[in-house]
Structures are given as structure tokens and as C-alpha cells.
Amino acid sequence: MATAATATAENDKPAAGDPPVLEARGIVKRFGHVEALRGADFTVGKGEVVALIGDNGAGKSTLIKTLSGVHAPDEGEIRVGGRPVHFATPVDARRAGVETVYQDLAVADDLSVAANLYLGREILRSGPLGRLGLLDKRAMRQGAAAALAELGVRIPRVTTPIAMLSGGQRQCVAVARAIIWATNVVILDEPTAALGVVQTGRVLDVVRRARDAGMSVVLVSHNMPQVLEIADRVEVLRLGRRAARLRADEVTTDDLVAAMTGSSGAERD
Numbered sequence: 219m220a221t222a223a224t225a226t227a228e229n230d231k232p233a234a235g236d237p238p239v240l241e242a243r244g245i246v247k248r249f250g251h252v253e254a255l256r257g258a259d260f261t262v263g264k265g266e267v268v269a270l271i272g273d274n275g276a277g278k279s280t281l282i283k284t285l286s287g288v289h290a291p292d293e294g295e296i297r298v299g300g301r302p303v304h305f306a307t308p309v310d311a312r313r314a315g316v317e318t319v320y321q322d323l324a325v326a327d328d329l330s331v332a333a334n335l336y337l338g339r340e341i342l343r344s345g346p347l348g349r350l351g352l353l354d355k356r357a358m359r360q361g362a363a364a365a366l367a368e369l370g371v372r373i374p375r376v377t378t379p380i381a382m383l384s385g386g387q388r389q390c391v392a393v394a395r396a397i398i399w400a401t402n403v404v405i406l407d408e409p410t411a412a413l414g415v416v417q418t419g420r421v422l423d424v425v426r427r428a429r430d431a432g433m434s435v436v437l438v439s440h441n442m443p444q445v446l447e448i449a450d451r452v453e454v455l456r457l458g459r460r461a462a463r464l465r466a467d468e469v470t471t472d473d474l475v476a477a478m479t480g481s482s483g484a485e486r487d
């Protein structure tokens with residue numbers, strides 16, 4: 219058994235020399251006098267779930283926003299598949315296969331579930347005289363229902379306005395939208411922070427399905443048991459820099475807290 223497990227783990231590892239799917243190198247980001255990132259590094263390999271943790275204000279959301287085209291870094295480099303990229307907007311990041319669910323914004327309340335899943339990517343059909351430009355709502359409804367079923371997201375009707383859903387269902391729609399369109403990496407900034415236990419479990423199930431389908435996932439979370447449960451690796455951000463890289467199966471929640479606060483004896487400040 220042990221031999222088989224080891225062999226599987228080795229087979230799953232990216233081949234030596236395989237570039238990370240997404241990488242940040244030496245990112246500096248300032249807001250006026252505040253230096254939110256001070257040379258931050260971050261790496262995600264193919265098919266990995268990487269948790270990004272750190273104390274409040276450590277720079278997690280800022281790092282996520284530079285990786286997804288919301289903020290341009292003042293210094294440093296972002297690479298996708300080993301190639302340097304410049305994301306001027308989130309649209310550029312999406313084109314590179316990087317989809318993000320931000321901490322502070324998820325879905326459009328007044329639109330239906332299907333409209334949210336296709337927001338900015340509407341399917342059009344040709345109207346009278348062959349003009350393209352009418353929304354193909356039927357195609358989007360069918361596509362949305364199929365995609366949600368595949369991800370195990372249970373929502374009675376895709377025509378329901380988002381405002382009618384529970385917090386957990388909404389978050390599942392936001393996460394599903396990211397997973398459906400991502401081709402490389404899904405980034406989730408605290409996706410379960412506002413959810414109860416059952417709803418959290420559903421969101422994590424969706425994350426697992428994405429991982430099982432070969433997607434890479436970055437998960438920002440404050441919930442240390444959750445981090446150890448779902449992540450393959452953990453990267454710790456402290457004061458705008460990477461403070462540690464850990465394998466989830468080799469550490470305890472105490473180790474994570476020590477790395478976040480810098481209280482581990484091996485480290486100097």
C-alpha cells in the first residue's frame with residue numbers, strides 16, 4: 219500500500235522543469251505610503267490546491283488582485299506557464315485562463331443564475347436578416363444547468379434571480395462561474411468566510427471537483443482546519459512577503475499560526 223501511494227504521489231508531481239501554472243516573483247505594490255506587498259513570491263503548480271494564508275493586512279487580497287489583473291504591480295513579475303505576462307485588466311487575466319472570485323464582490327444580485335454564469339460572455343444568436351446580436355437565452359439556460367449539474371451545485375432553476383438564493387448558493391454560483399471559465403487557475407479569496415458549516419461544505423465540494431478535473435486552485439482562507447483539509451500546499455504571507463511554503467500533510471494548525479505570526483523559533487524578523 220505504502221509503495222503504491224508513493225508511486226501515485228510521484229506520478230502526480232509535475233515533471234522536473236515543468237513551469238508553474240501561475241507564479242508571482244518579487245511583487246511590490248504600494249498604495250500611497252502603504253507598501254502592501256514587499257517583494258512577494260507565490261507559486262501554483264498544475265492540479266494543485268494551494269492555500270494562501272496570512273494575518274489581516276498581510277497582503278493576501280492585494281496579491282490576488284495583482285495575479286488577476288485588478289492591480290498592476292509596481293515591481294516584480296507575473297508568469298503564466300513560465301512566460302512573463304502583463305495583465306492590464308481582469309479581462310487579460312481571464313484570457314490567460316485565470317479566473318478569480320474576489321473577497322469583496324461576487325455576483326450581480328438582480329440577474330438570474332444563468333445570466334450571472336454568462337456575464338460578459340453572453341451567447342449570441344442571429345436575429346432577423348441574419349444580424350448577430352440577440353442573446354441566446356435558451357442556450358445559456360441549458361449551458362448553465364449542465365455546468366452546475368456537473369459541478370454538483372444544486373439550484374432549483376437557473377432562471378431564479380440571484381437575490382432569491384441563500385448566501386451559500388450565491389457563493390456556489392460565483393465559484394462555479396470561475397471554475398466553468400477557467401482554463402488554468404481558479405483563485406478564491408475567502409469564499410466561505412460568510413457561510414455556515416453546511417454551505418461551506420458545498421463550496422469546498424465544488425473546489426474538490428475542480429481539482430479532480432485537473433484545475434489548479436488558490437484558496438485564501440482564515441480557517442486553518444479547512445486549509446489543512448483541502449489544500450495540498452500552503453503558502454504563508456507576512457508583512458507583504460512570503461514567509462513560508464509548507465506541505466499540508468506535514469504540518470498542524472499550530473504550525474500554520476506560528477508561520478503567520480512569525481512566532482516560530484526558527485525564524486528571525
Ligand SMILES: Nc1ncnc2c1ncn2[C@@H]1O[C@H](COP(=O)(O)OP(=O)(O)O)[C@@H](O)[C@H]1O
Nearest residue numbers: 249252254272273274275276277278279280281
Ligand atoms: N486599495 C487600497 N488602498 C489603500 N490601501 C490598501 C488598498 N488595498 C489594500 N490596502 C492596504 O494594503 C495592506 C494589505 O491589505 P490586504 O491585501 O487587503 O490584506 P489581507 O487580504 O491579507 O487582509 C493593508 O494595509 C491594507 O490597508
Ligand SMILES: [Mg+2]
Nearest residue numbers: 278279280321
Ligand atoms: Mg483580504
